[in-house]
Amino acid sequence: MPVTMRDVALLAGVSPRTVSNVVNDFALVAPETRARVRRAIEELGYRPNPMAKSLRSGRSGLVMLALPDLSIAYFAELSSLIIAEARQRSYTVIIEQTDGDGVRELELIDRDARRAFVDGLIFSPLALSAEQLADASAALPVVLLGEHGAVGGHDHVGIDNVGAARAAVEHLIGLGRRRIAAIGQQDAVSSETAVLRSAGYRAALEAAGRPVVPELIASVPAYHRDDGAAAMARLLALDEPPDAVFCYNDLLAFGAMRALAEHRLSVPDDVAVIGFDDSEEGRYRSPSLSTIAPDKKALAFAAMERLVGRIDGAEGPPTSQAVPFHLAARESTLGLGTGRSPAGLTTG
Amino acid sequence: MPVTMRDVALLAGVSPRTVSNVVNDFALVAPETRARVRRAIEELGYRPNPMAKSLRSGRSGLVMLALPDLSIAYFAELSSLIIAEARQRSYTVIIEQTDGDGVRELELIDRDARRAFVDGLIFSPLALSAEQLADASAALPVVLLGEHGAVGGHDHVGIDNVGAARAAVEHLIGLGRRRIAAIGQQDAVSSETAVLRSAGYRAALEAAGRPVVPELIASVPAYHRDDGAAAMARLLALDEPPDAVFCYNDLLAFGAMRALAEHRLSVPDDVAVIGFDDSEEGRYRSPSLSTIAPDKKALAFAAMERLVGRIDGAEGPPTSQAVPFHLAARESTLGLGTGRSPAGLTTG
DNA sequence: CTGAAAGCGCTTACAG
DNA sequence: CTGAAAGCGCTTACAG
8 A cells, every 4th residue: 555645644643735735845834744744754655646646737747759760869869858858847758659650640649649648749750741740639739840840730840951951062062062962852752851951952053053963862762871871872873973962861871971881982082971960970980971960959948948838838829940050061071180080089 | 628538428328437448448338338438439529538547547557768868879779679669568658868877866766767657667777786776676666777687676687798798809809819908997987887898808818818908908987989989099009009999889889990090090900899789870880890789679578578567466586687699790890891781782 | 237436646726 | 824625537346
């Protein structure tokens, strides 16, 4: 039998009301009464039952974070920051993985989230279209992460994807690269990420008066390392292979770099590579990976800030907030021995 | 006002008892009654309140996973598998990060876990000693992950650390390496990982009749990439630098490889490198990283199996289960162009 | 096969 | 400053 508030009340000779007041640091409790209650709590080893508290208060202090796959470094790093941020605010985080499966994503947003008694949901959709997201009303506060805007009445936090992609490609153009490929287009699935980053890629080329060459845009079924490697291999088999490649995420870039190494090609001498996400892995490769670095900490902060605001009853129309990003230019575009190494060692 | 079971009962003209029976697929409910209740549920859009259910049943369906840091690939990959495994069993996972902070670890095990109304805890301690773990009785089922055995009455799942470390070093010896260094010793903090892997390192050398050279054992404050890079730099500054290095995890190895690259040294020609964990990152580097590969899926399965068993009331003394591991020999020890590439491309 | 009733362990207007 | 009482929304012996 667990010790209940009633037991404490009995021992301390007060009502449960007073025990509750002491436990929650409420109101004015007479110092002497407080001390007596404290002693009773201590003596009995009383622990409040959080479920009863949640049932009564209607708050669980839990938020759900739904994302494609935790084994992808970008999501792992983001989750780490969101959990830390949640902790600051006395929230606890449940993580669910969707594997980028649309059916699962729908289930999550309009069934599981309710079921798991969470107070709110931070959701990074992959397969769902804006329309589907708009239809899925979750009946609880939702903050969308990623490429969609504030659709379906949900708040949104992300970065300027088109602008970031454009910056990446302009970096390659600025380095004098002539045939700039892109890896990350998605044909089979609807992918907002692919659409926006391709738009940025095209915008950069067009602004520079360069042609957009369809054969240089490599499609991938997903955004994993092996997809990047396979796509790079295809690009290298072209009559005129590229001398630079913009990968829509870091994993694709790692795969591409691996494929280049297997072809005995040098990065960046033969092919410059730039990624997107700034996962820590890229900073410690040789060559280190140039990439678009979203401010993940700002992302985590903004998402929790918005979500907690809504949980606490904030009114107003859905907002879409863009956090900053910057271009991290490293060896995979600039060349070896560029500046200080990420390891903090001076380069030989 | 949320729709309650009572509302459904009223509309369907039955008692809450019957609604509960229908919702939970219980007992024998007359087909006709069932249909009527179903219709009422549909019409009102009724959703059971999980908190009330949990309060009543004493089960939340939540398990907590406490680990040092989700942004470390090994923990992210393991978490991903544990979440998937939990989902199979209709459990949901809360993740807490300890940052390897002993105080936080203690808090978690004997306070937060209770507070978060979880049914059980999977805990990967970093700073706590066996004694501290033994003292911290969590009052809820706990499965320990990692290097400690089944201490403090908790079940345990892990791999044979000494054997695995020994296998790694024997691999290097078998390749004819003469001066084999180790990176991962910990002087400042008590680290069971360091103790066990150092023991395996020594055992392998002694079994081969080799001396254990203290200056070749590099200590690190933590197990991150930069620690590995700094330690490698120190080893390279020795009068007689090593021709091989066993790193106690993959991150240290990545840092070491980065430092070697900055010193214009070749892996494995100048220095062979082997890690521990088999994170996916290592398979796509060039050279790819040789490493000890614990069977993470088996780890996730065994941990959940044990935990759910205890939650369901399994009796018996605490168990300590070792899951298999294998040595993944790749380019960082064998040399480039070894066998099939991890990217599935034939090496040129 | 189904109902009336108690109770899981809290919180919180309502009194005083 | 504190008590008596109702109630959060379920589940579950106890009856019938």
